[in-house]
Amino acid sequence: MINFTAHSKIYIAGHGGLVGAALVRCLRQNGFSNLFLRKRSELDLMSRELVYRFFETARPEYVIIAAAKVGGISANMAAPVDFLVENLKIQNNILLACKHFSVKKTIFLGSSCIYPRNSPQPMREDYFMSGPLEPTNESYAVAKIAGIRLAKALRQQFGIDVICPMPSNVYGPGDHFEFERSHVVSALVRRFIEAKRNNAPIVTLWGTGNARRELLHVDDLADACLFLMRYYDSPEIINVGCGQDVTIRELAETIARIVGYNGKLKWDLTKPDGMPIKLLDVGRLHALGWKHKIDLAAGIRSVMVDFEARYPR
Numbered sequence: 001m002i003n004f005t006a007h008s009k010i011y012i013a014g015h016g017g018l019v020g021a022a023l024v025r026c027l028r029q030n031g032f033s034n035l036f037l038r039k040r041s042e043l044d045l046m047s048r049e050l051v052y053r054f055f056e057t058a059r060p061e062y063v064i065i066a067a068a069k070v071g072g073i074s075a076n077m078a079a080p081v082d083f084l085v086e087n088l089k090i091q092n093n094i095l096l097a098c099k100h101f102s103v104k105k106t107i108f109l110g111s112s113c114i115y116p117r118n119s120p121q122p123m124r125e126d127y128f129m130s131g132p133l134e135p136t137n138e139s140y141a142v143a144k145i146a147g148i149r150l151a152k153a154l155r156q157q158f159g160i161d162v163i164c165p166m167p168s169n170v171y172g173p174g175d176h177f178e179f180e181r182s183h184v185v186s187a188l189v190r191r192f193i194e195a196k197r198n199n200a201p202i203v204t205l206w207g208t209g210n211a212r213r214e215l216l217h218v219d220d221l222a223d224a225c226l227f228l229m230r231y232y233d234s235p236e237i238i239n240v241g242c243g244q245d246v247t248i249r250e251l252a253e254t255i256a257r258i259v260g261y262n263g264k265l266k267w268d269l270t271k272p273d274g275m276p277i278k279l280l281d282v283g284r285l286h287a288l289g290w291k292h293k294i295d296l297a298a299g300i301r302s303v304m305v306d307f308e309a310r311y312p313r
Contacts (some may be wrong), residue, residue, distance in 0.1 A: 002105055002161075004062065004230055011036040011060035013045060013094055014067030018218055019109065019167075021174045023064055026222035036060055046089040048096070055097040063106045064225060065094050065147075071181045073136050073206070073274050078180075080139035087143035095150050099160045107225055108151050110166040110237060112214070112278050113141040122281040125166075125237050134275040148237060155235050163232055165225060168241035168280050172218030172299060173306035185215060188252055189303045190311075192261040197313055202264045203256075206271035209249030214241050214279045217294040217302070227290045241280035242292040248273070258300050 010027065014020040015037040027035060036058050044050050045067050069086045076083055091108065098106045115123045116131030128148075133141045151162035171185035179187055188205075195203045224240045232238060246254070252265055285291075294302075 002230070002233075004105070006031040007034055008032070009034050009036065009059065009061045011055075011058060011063045013063065013065045013090075016040070017066060017068075017070070018172060018175045019170060019221060020064075020066040022172065022218040022222040023066060023225060026219065026226055030226060045093060046086060048093045051093040051097050052100065055101040059101065061104045062229065063094065063098050063103050064229075065091060065106065065108045067094070068109075070140070070183075071176075072179075072183055072187065073272060075180050076137040076140055083137075084139035084143050087140065088146060091143070091147040092150065095147065095154060095162065098162070099154050099158055103160075105161045105163070105229065105233075106151075107229060108147050108162055108164050109225070110144045110148055110164050111141070112166055112168050112239075112241070112280055113137050113275070114144050114148065114166060114237075115278070117275055121277050122243070122279040123239070124281040125239060125284065128237060136272055136274050152235050161233065163228060163234065164237045165228055165240045166237050166280070167221050167224075168214040168216045168239075168278065170216050170218050170221055171303060173302050174218070175303065175306075177307055177311065184213060184248065184251065185255070185300065185303055186307070188255045189259065189300065189307050192252075192256050192259040193304065193307055195263060196259060196261045200263055202266050203261070204266045204268050205248075205252055206268055207248065207273035208269060209247060209252065209265075209267050211248050211273040211275065212245045212277040212279065213248065213251065214243070214245040215251070215296060215299070216241050216292060217299040220292040220294050223293070224285070224290055227288075231288060238284055239280040239282050240285060241282045243280065243282045243286075245277065245279045246296070254296070255300055258297065259304060 117134040154160040175186040176182045
């Protein structure tokens with residue numbers, strides 16, 4: 001086991017984002033106080049020179065890479081070049097800095113979108129690279145796959161300890177609520193709260209509503225990362241999820257009920273569903289002793305509270 005203690009020097013790349021902020025909360029709640037945090041305005045992760053300069057000064061012992069350009073279907077479809085190039089630069093710079101400055105252990109967070117569009121369900125880790133990707137977020141997925149391959153190569157060539165958890169769809173407080181950048185739960189929470197505020201009789205949503213998604217609360221993901229930092233040491237990717245999924249239609253109806261919106265839902269069949277189903281096989285993680293704690297209804301309420309606090313009527 002690594003010497004990962006409350007006094008360890010930990011750099012969280014992307015601490016201001018949804019996942020990064022949850023990691024900061026989780027680490028602090030577990031007694032970790034020696035955290036290195038840099039805002040985007042303070043450290044441009046797309047500049048290798050600046051990243052190396054930061055590592056040379058800070059000398060972190062442990063690194064968690066939660067920094068990435070992220071967004072929903074519309075954002076991915078609108079800017080595939082940005083999602084590919086920016087993510088490649090960020091992850092390459094940080095991973096190579098971890099090697100150059102002898103970081104003890106690194107977590108590179110991937111995504112369930114690395115699995116093939118028509119993958120058997122639930123998706124096991126050995127289905128990775130077994131078929132074509134979902135076209136609507138292919139650039140983001142390709143960048144994440146490249147990061148996984150670089151992490152494995154660094155371990156193979158230089159003995160660098162990098163682990164790669166693959167989370168399912170993540171949601172929770174701190175997410176984007178702008179429709180161009182939001183994920184499905186935060187987008188739906190905003191749509192239904194605003195529809196309720198405006199007494200809108202109908203809310204129109206993308207697709208058929210038949211696509212299925214596994215949803216993991218971001219605080220559960222942060223807890224899993226802490227667990228894996230302590231107890232997982234393998235070059236193979238490992239899935240992180242709750243092992244349960246819902247249709248987008250079921251999700252929308254649940255959020256509408258929790259928010260208190262009583263209007264009608266209309267589905268725009270001209271818009272894409274994205275990947276038909278994404279459910280992770282989390283048997284490997286469960287066998288290690290970790291399971292999620294936050295159920296979907298409680299998680300949705302946490303997003304609703306966050307939106308109402310940040311966007312009051």
